[in-house]
Amino acid sequence: MRKTREATKKVQLVKLAHARSGDKGDTANVGLIALKPGFYPLLAKKVTAARVARHFKGIIEGDVERFELPNLNALNFLLHGALDGGGTISLKTDAQGKVFSTALLRMEIDVPRSLKL
């Protein structure tokens, strides 16, 4: 029997997660935390390092690393080359990467249409 593909809908991450970001030199980190434990597997599956790199294309200069913290229902992303040199060197308003968190929450992912928000 052919497996039917489950119907999906697009949901912005802000409905599924909260986040905090900070800096280490020219790297910004974003911790992405599932709003409900049940959302974590979806985040882990859909919000890949490659997907985040695409999201921030043209905004960051380096690559993206991802780490998993299933114990906290959280993912941690390192966005390299994100801060125009970082710290005191940077000319950016967000020189310390404080709002990369909410910039990531703008991303949309496909979730099952049946998912309750």
Place this chain on the structure above:
Amino acid sequence: MKSPVRIASGQGFWGDWLEAPYHQVTGGPVDYLVMDYLAEVTMSIMQKQKSRDPSLGYAKDFVPLMRRLLPHLVEGKIKVIANAGGVNPGACAEAVIDVARSLGLVGKVRIGVVIGDDLLDRLDEIIASGVSLENMDDGRPISEVRDNVQSANAYLGAWPVVEALRQGADIIVGGRITDTGITLAPMIYEFGWEKRQWDLMAAGTVAGHMIECGAQCSGGNCLVGWEQIPRMEKPGYPIIEAHADGEFVVTKHKDTGGRITVPVVTEQLVYEMGDPASYITPDVVADFTSIQLAQAGKDRVRVSGVKGAPETDSLKVSLSYFYGYKAVGTLVYSWPDAFKKAKRANAILRRRLNDLGLKFERVLTEYVGVDATHGRLAGKPDPDIPEVQLRVGVRAEEREPVERFSREIAPLILNGPPSVTGFAGGRPKVEEIVAYWPALIPKDAVETRVEVWDA
């Protein structure tokens, strides 16, 4: 043995809320007040102050704070651990002793001083001994910046602070002690933990990370449910209730605002996180993927299960060096066509900078209200947007082009696009850039010393 030991966070950075440490020592029972004063570039500012006046070079705010708190600290038998000593912990300790004496607390307070983190005078000797001090982030050799180095400090861990506690110190000031070490140290001291108990070292380190940013773990800067977080006019700063087995509870005083829940403290746990399985401090390598959190009552989160691995054989060194100059100028353009006007002004400004032949390492334009925080992710602005702030920054090795740039903003008010305002601040300030250079040094190349003085 005291159990639990209550460790209260009083400052998340130099410049944090002045009322916080007062509320922490007067709002309920605590045993320790820990305060983090040092950011990377703070040390270079302090080295400059010290070179002008050998009695300066520490966080001066700490002294009036001690004047305010000391009577409460003595009465409540509360000990203080702070890295307020900057590049001159001895002078900071002497100032605190003067305060204690003026308050009539002679013989009632012992001041501990942790020395040895400051490597500035030993830098050539250290390099000559074969320590490369190459940049940890990008591998550049120290020779690129050696002549411009303004400060060099090793990050010290908990153990020198433990030594000061063992020698009976009540108020401990040091220089570049890690923000996690100042919280771990009282646990080691009170519970008699040993160095190789890596899980316990890691538990205390996680506790330190949890409270190192003050209210950022009790509702401040918290995204989840932010509108419902109560009474943020008087946020309760976090308190660790530590137990000998490494379990601890994060909480705050009663009758304070803010919130301590699993989602709230999770935001702080992931803050400034690198590889969570390998959070490296001078004391241990903590594994943040082992942390278990559970709500244990209102505004109480229990933390357990923390695992740690043996310490590494090096310490991180934070060097600061002169990099160049920068300035940022802003103008505000109003409706109609606010964004268009701001863009036109930017184009005119850049053409003028170009025509003047000014060379910059970087010129950055942002439009506040449109793209300054989220760039293109923010989408197109409303064509009727009421106002847009043009924000242009420049950076160069030499002062001259940056200085000239600072004189090119104001003329746009009369000779550029219309409906411009918001320039009351005057000409942009030319700032010296002191940049940060992280490196590693073998632990045995750094010698720490502890002294304890009676007030």
